[in-house]
Amino acid sequence: MTSHSQSAPRGSVHDQVNLPSPTGWPVLLAVGLALIAGGVISSGYVTFLGALIAVAACVGWFRDVLPQERHVPVIVVPQEIVIVSSRRKVARMAPRGLARARLPLEIYPISAGIKGGLAGGVAMALLAMFYGVVSHRSIWYPINLLGAVVYAHVQVTAPEMEAFHIELLLVATALHITTCVLVGLLYGTLLPMLPRRPVLLGGLFAPLVWTGLLHSILSIVDPVLNQHIDWLWFLASQIAFGLVAGVVVVRQVRVPTWQYPFSVRAGVESPGMMGDGDSRD
Amino acid sequence: MAADSIAVPLPRTESRSLLLDWLCTVDHKKIGMMYIVYALIFLVIMGCEAILMRIQLARPESTFLSADAFNRLFTMHGTTGIFFVAMPILIGFGNYFVPLMIGARDMAFPRLNAFSFWMTAFGGILLYASFFTGGSLLHGGDAPAVGWFAYAPLTSPAFSPGHGTDFWNLSLLLAGIGSIGAAVNFIATVLCMRCPGMTLGKMPLFAWMNLVTGGLILVAISPLTAAQLMLMADRFLGGHFFDPAAGGQPVMWMHFFWIFGHPEVYVLIIPSFAFISEVLPVFSRKAIFGYPAMVAATAGIGFVSLGVWAHHLFTVGMPSYGNAFFVLTTMVVAVPTGIKIFNWLATMWGGKIRFATPMLFCIGFLFQFLIGGLTGVMLATAPFDWQLNNSYFVVAHFHYIIVGGILFAIFAAFYYWFPKMTGRMLSEKLGKWHFWIFVLGFHLTFDFMHVPGLLGMPRRVYTYQAGRGWGVWNMISSIGVIFQAAAILIFVYNIVHSYFRGALAGNDPWDAWTLEWATTSPPAEYNFSSVPAVRSRRPLWDIKHPEDPDWKYE
Structure with missing residues (x-):
């Protein structure tokens, strides 16, 4: 499995990100295998050529990832992205003080x-x-x-x-x-x-x-x-x-009606349900 | 997650041409785009094949096509549609959006990803190379003429001389390797590369459904590959796996093929469910109804779909217990599928629905998939199937699923995610024209196609006698194709025109909730400048509505 190494800890903006380097070996291996298949229909020479290309592509591919996967560094220039709803906000109904009521009550x-x-x-x-x-x-x-x-x-x-x-x-x-x-x-x-x-x-x-x-x-x-x-x-x-x-x-x-799912009522602490020191209303 | 970035590649020692960039890319987004463009080209090709067939069938005793050319056309149409249109386009969207939705920088195995695409691509090219070998191009060259499920013993050298069947066999073998590579990648990516906080229970349904699809592909493709190797042994090495005269079993091919073939239907429809499950809530302004039930239903469909294959063999003859088992398992699929339909309806119910083009295609999907599902339940009943198997009723049924269901979902996905992929909006006006003309054409073609089936018209006949009562229905079906073709032309024009001159989309044109909308349009090479952290199934909702975040309720 590839690793995408980063020069800064997660959750922050990085100056540089390392990504898997582009490579021609996968397409060449596919060409080789396609020629092997095509040779079955046409000629043994085509199959032989395909096998040669496939072996060369395999060797090239292995050298790409062994002993360490090749990466290409990419500079990151921070750009502000504002995440807001484009819809106007409306007054919310809150029956019995519940921000989100499960209906019927x-x-x-x-x-x-x-x-x-x-x-x-x-x-x-x-x-x-x-x-x-x-x-x-x-x-x-x-x-x-x-x-x-x-x-x-x-x-x-x-x-x-x-x-x-x-x-x-x-x-x-x-x-x-x-x-x-x-x-x-x-x-x-x-x-x-x-x-x-x-x-x-x-x-x-x-x-x-x-x-x-x-x-x-x-x-x-x-x-x-x-x-x-x-x-x-x-x-x-x-x-x-x-x-x-x-x-x-x-x-x-x-x-x-029970207003919270069982996991919440049971006090199960799982990622997403805890943190921020929020106490559930 | 309030800030993202643009990518500036470091200077490289050698300059790459644009072509070489695409040939050598391992970026999941570029590979996804290549899958999609490749599939679109084949969509147009298979559409042309359909047009030729419908011209031939529009009138009785037509001589527009020869029987041989017709056989080649329906084989290529079906094979292309399943293996080189539907699968690549769905895998393409999965490739593009699964990593974005789970906050990853790429697929788990980027090089395998590229290899998978190229295997699929060369599979399609090899299949179509058959047109340029053997006889004249006008008569289909040496293209295969054995139907998309290539039953034995029709595939034996005695009945299929030449290399048409071998082209079919080898091209699907290549594409199968590509599909398995894609499946391994989906599974590893979804299981291992989710961003912090994204537990399985907080994963978008899109990712869940691609995970199940990946598992199904792994299980389903292998039997087909095994059968194809046996067929190669029969055709090249003098084997007798499917030769009844030498003790072989043609029925064994049927079992092997449909052990692949029926789960394959779900390999296609589950990613379509994924599109609907993402688009429908956004345009209903409500979270998806019954998320856990949707996940369970998806897994249930995946599981049950592995045990229904022999309903394609009711007319071959099976013991009564076999018939009963496969009737029941097939009908059981309707339960989780029904759960999904009810959940989608419940999502829309009470929502503030916006009838934008993606939503229109979703609604079309819901209606048509339901009808196709119901005719599927009818055909799941063995006695009914005995009457109508291999008739045009069956053709109408599965086109209702594949065109009315899968293709409509694909169109919804196009209109929804095109802005993210290109940074430009597709034209809404052209989109609505596309939708309504396509709906008209679809219903003209496939609603009326049920009738000649009920009247006894078998599938795959290249012509029919006048006076059997089939002519008018076939004429209406053929007229419908004109509308479908016009709609597809509008769609293609819309894509090309909007790519260059469409309105700028911005990062989040639909006010949506999943992570792909938290980055630029199109996304940077590395997707996110910093790996996002999520706390709920709708991370962007949480950011947009800090006063009422989802995570308090999940």
Whole structure:
């Protein structure tokens, strides 16, 4: 590795800087290797010439860097460089005295999202089972349908779909709880970012978008499943989830957002974070 | 860091001509410039090849080009684009700006740096020498006609007589040596030559991404070199590595090539991410959103990209577990990539965006790279790929990435850093003309190119019958090329004109935050008169805003 020797300690202006001296050996070595390659196509003489040039270039290169790398001194004439912003300065907002606030200033705790997701999941499941009773005289129909998304054990016939299957119940329950908790966590994260009518946005707008998206692609992704879905009821159950999850989440007590990264809060001293005798505000 | 200096070379015993200065230079900035100029020349050449191909395909049953000439053109176009345009230009920008951004005086190995450039340069020259050998120039001489991935057994002497394939093979071997040299230099420079205070966590994303790229190049080029040596053994020494009749395996070439070839895509796109990650915050007037996530996503992309190569082989036939593995790994790449896109959007969100030309190209990149990424996810699905592999849908997809993504990022980099490299601004007016005409041409060409692919048009056909429903789409695609060519002409004119007559840039025309803007434009031979010391990821912000420095929060 090259060294760039300096005649003064770092951090000050130097009178002279030593830089690696220009050299023709690298380009000559490249010429030699290119001729070796070209000779493979054209003639052995070209390869031989290339090899000679390459060897000469290697020797020259070694002599350039051994026993000590060659340098060329360059004089430095100090020139003033002013580093200022070209933009005009504006008054800064400093909520709660924080020069740089991490927004939002308050968030819901993780538990709020979990609670909201689980509550929404119960509302959704009840509505779905109600749909099963009304449409198919069986609460198992929507459960089997959900389970069959990942566990295609049941034949797609009406009696089978309306019957009780323990494995489908387990799969559907696991799937439902997992999804509801994850979406609940998403609500817990997103709702503080939607200051105006969060329940309306989370409870109505999001389910509409999600249902519309799914409706547009499910016929391609899973046509069989698509045939068994009543989209009106599907939308209703999504809205039920969204409203209940949204209401539960917004009723939780918010906590202040951590304003400094973990390393700063933990008092880790690393280059850049210490010095100047600054105490962090 | 309030003072810098101008360089006054000490008197030398012999006077060097300008040419000799450039031939013998080991200065990373001059080498970076040579990479960039060299790549620009090849950009124009490959553009001309594309124009010829699009003229041929504009109408059905065209006789503008012969089948043989068409084969040579698409081979040269692809090979040039990847190895002699995209890689050199990205390595060139890295060469120029990595040392400046980390407060170093040069790359770690300046002589190796020069050698790497010249190897790449001679690789390109050797490749194009093939046009002047063998048959007539009008029919492409003896230029290779095996496609840029040169599948076996097409490369065997029986199917590719003459030396076209050897030109391809040897030129890429030379360029590969250059790329490995550049990679070693990037890694050593970034790891060993950072200025005081610049921990890895305070390094500009540009340097991080060039570090990851360096690692990827080291891992990816080696299998290609190994396969190329095997191919040479087959063609010159009577070997049978890829000869099925003698127990060889053509599929082995595919694996070797794509173990190189797919990480290569990331070798090209990660430096493009680096450009976007530097330009976007400056023109949004906000620090990059989620710096640690960006670093992790870059490393994640680099790592995962090494395990996706066989999605290029879905149609060759693999066991179901093989298919499933490569579908999943390919789709997993979308996760860190998505993180990056969201972080760039979050950087812009709420920022005071200035729609200068570099920013326009960044926004174009974001939109087009997203679309290209989504069609990539579609093609990552094995059954979808079975239908559309080797169709024009695939051609449209990867041009969305390479032109819509990488080239747009390169243009952003040009407009952003040209003032630093030359001391003069590129014309904003011409830049906006360049942007809008190129956007129009790009979308005309590559949006509509998806359609003939979906309708079953295979790639690499030199013509097609009328009445198949492909004609109108091909005509629109070809018309788009006219706009792209016009935009490139504007760009080249802008560069040449601005180099001589552009407005003076000053040291920091964009009010930016990284170290390269703390020195003169163009920088002195030694970059900084005194080695800077930094305390945050935005050292110039700290100086400009002492009342609210970044280092208190990082």
